[in-house]
Amino acid sequence: MSTVKIKNSRQKIADILLSIGCVNINFKNKFTLTSGKKSPVYVDCRKLVSFPKEREIIINEMSKQIKSKYKNQIVVAGGETAGIPYSSYISQKLKLPMVYIRKKPKGFGKGKIIEGEFKKKSKSVLIEDMATDGGSKIHFINSMRKAELSVRDIFVVFFYDIYPSAKANMKKMRVNLNYLASWKDILEISPNYISMKDHANLKKYLDMISNG
Structure with missing residues (x-):
């Protein structure tokens, strides 16, 4: 293994994900992604909730991104289930109201799909742990807009950024x-954690997917 120096915030986040075991690479037994695709690589951002020091760095970075785009109060929305803890951390840090969006309406009570209080036409952002091709975000965005929340930004910890369909899905949803x-950052830092053989195989796989 070689030593790669961290040069920017994205590489720092990639290093955190690698150091606590969020990044999984297995070319023999492939993983099933939320999109349904099979992949020899998988990033599990859910593990971050168990690491307070690393989690704080992540939340601080995401908070900076949000504050750079929104100067006034917004509604922070978390997608069930992985987006809920992150939206909670963010809303607490930035002192913003929070709601969360169910994958489907609960089968009792008022049958709500969005839990929490908000005013119609309020500006809002969707918080999730990660995005693969972006397809799984369509339901959440549609639910927010149906409830008359204004949303044009999604914030995630990790974005695969290798599937050509991702940009098309974002354009379709009219969101940023x-x-x-992303995997680009993981690839740059991973020589500190994996063998050169695995690094070469990882690069080959990511290039293959990116090129369709």
């Missing part, structure tokens, strides 16, 4: 995807 790190 903001992220802290």
Whole structure:
């Protein structure tokens, strides 16, 4: 393994994800992504909730991104389930109201799909742990707009940024995807954690997917 120096915030986030075991690489037994695709690589951002020091760095970086785009109060929305803890951390840090969006309406009570209080036409952002091709975000964005929340930004910890369909999905939803790190950043830092053989295989796989 070689030593790669961290040069920017995205590489710092990538280093955190690698150091606590969020990045999984297995070319023999592939993983199933939320999109349904099979992949030899998988990033599990859910693990971050168990690491307070690293989690704080992540939340601080995402908070900076949000504050750079929104100067006034907004509604922070978390997608069920992985987006809920991150939206909670962000809303607490920035002192913003929070709601969360169910994957489907609960089968009792008022049958709500969005939990929490908000005013119609309020500006809002969707918070998620990660995005692969962006397809799984369509439901959440549609639910927010149906409830008359104004949303034009999604914020995630990690974006795969290798599937050509991702940009098309974002354009279709008329939203911007903001992220802290991608596979490009993992690839740059991973020589500190994996063998050169695995690094070469990882690069080959990512290039293959990116090129369709």
